[in-house]
Amino acid sequence: MDQAVGSGSPPTTFNGPLEAGIRAVAVLGAAHPGTFDLQRLIAFDYLLVHTGDIGGPESLHPEAPLQSAELLVRRKLVEQALLLMMTRHLVEREPTPAGFRYRAGENAAPFLANLESDYLKALKERAGWLVNALGNLPDEDFHAIMRKFFDRW
Secondary structure (H helix, E strand, O other): OOOOOOOOOHHHHHHHHHHHHHHHHHHHHHOOOOOOEEEHHHHHHHHHHHHHHHOOOOOOOOOOOOOOHHHHHHHHHHHHHHHHOOOOEEEEEEOOEEEEEEEEEOOOOHHHHHHHHHHHHHHHHHEEEEEHHHHOOHHHHHHHHHHHHHHHH
16 A cells, blocks of 8 residues: 655555546646656556655655555556546546547646645656656657566566
8 A cells, every 4th residue: 555654643545546646647747748648657656656666756655565566456546547637627638549648637737836735746746757757768668667677576
């Protein structure tokens, strides 16, 4: 279970569609006007809170014993999250010949600008780092990186 690192208070889980939706909006906002497919967003949902695992900023969520299994259960969660965010125009879905692509919706920028907690500020910073580090990689290169880390986990 993902948990936020807190300041001595009991850990809070962040695994529902709302939380995953906020993570997706943060990633898509950082990539604007770029788009990502569902598979990349699933991987980014995991990597966003575990950036330390791939040489980025300190991870927002602690390591878990079965961390690699998280990737296997995120598909449904991220799909639900994207649908939820689409109802609020925070995410847009666009059909392409290769399948659906997702982008930040018209309300994403003002929504993200109003997220002010320390956790959400850190989340937005890591989303920017993640998009800069991996967002423009061709799918083949991205999948090779994910395979390398998945094998290590």
